[in-house]
Amino acid sequence: MDLQLSGRVAVVTGASKGIGLAVTRTLLDEGVRVVAASRKSTPELAALGGANLLHVPVDLMDPEAPGQVVARAVAEFGGLDILVNNAGGPPPGVSLPRFGFLTPDDADWRAMFEFNLFSVVRAVRAAIPAMLARGGGSIVNVSSGGAKLPAPMNVDYNAAKAGLNNLTKALSEEFAPQGIRVNTLSLGPVRTAWWTEEGGAADIIAAQAGTDRDSVMNSVAPEMMKLSTGRLVEPQEVADVIALLASPRSASTTGADFAVDAGFLKEI
Known part of the structure; x- marks a missing residue:
């Protein structure tokens, strides 16, 4: 199936490995010009190099970083059509899971929200004007099944992802009439x-x-x-769904949440 993505411009965060690397590879295969954002490159990302790939080394914990990445996409490729907010999970230097509500302190909570929610807010804020200038676009926010199934493990992470889900719904309601679709993926454990x-x-x-x-x-x-x-879950299985959501083939899909979670969420 032709996803009708050739020639479009995408920003993918957390693009150097895992899900982000799989998304970057998949979009490149579809003819998308990709700005790959991550703190550093990897041999696997470098191997994808070519005229359609630009790596921007940034730390998304820096409030200025998301806007800088979007600005590079506009400067290098002339605009922006797709934003994949994939970066998330443990902030730099943190290992998860963490057990119990009393384990993370204020600094842990701030870092978790900075990485998993506020960096997305800033990326979307920068991306929307660029997308409106192109007549619309697609934003895909990578969330977690933990946002819907809270437990006494990774409490701060799950709360940040729940906020991301709420944000996605609000963005979809406001910007769908202007041609910008916003959706989430709720993931289970990904290898x-x-x-x-x-x-x-x-x-x-x-x-x-x-x-x-x-x-x-x-x-x-x-x-x-x-x-x-x-x-x-395998990273490519996530990337395939993201590519479809980024595509005009999903033109009537917005404000939706797709579970790519190996059956983790049982609730209706």
Whole structure:
């Protein structure tokens, strides 16, 4: 199916690995010109290099960074059609999961909201004028099933993602008449660096459960989270849905939330 994306311009945050890398690769394959934002590049991102890819090294914890990325997209590629707010999860230097409400302090809460909500607010604020100048666009915000299924684990993260979901609905209501569609993806556990890196979620849960990291990813986590598919989500599976939401093929889809979560959310 032709997604009708060729020649469009996208900004993808958190683009150097995991979901962001898969999204960047997928959009490039569809003929999109992509501005990839991340604190640093990776060999995998560099391997995608070409005339249609621009990497902008930024720390999205910097309030000026989201606007700078959008400005580079407009300056280098002439405008902006797609914004994928993928960067999120543990702020730089933080490992999740964290257990219990009393564990994160004020600084932890501020950092979590800065990375998972305020950086999105700033990116959208910068992107909307550029999209309106092109007659519309698509914004995809990567959220979490934890926003709808709160638990005494990662309380600050889940609260930030719940705020992101609310923001998405409000943006959709205001800007859909002007041609800007805004949607969310509610993810379950995805096989990314958050889980797989040393000291990441798999290691933390392994220490709690008295097992090893591979067992956590292959069986313990799927069982603990009651994943219907019995496995973690793959980044490409998320990227495919994002590409469809970015496409004019989804012209009547806005204010919607898509669960790409291996069956994590059971509620109707």
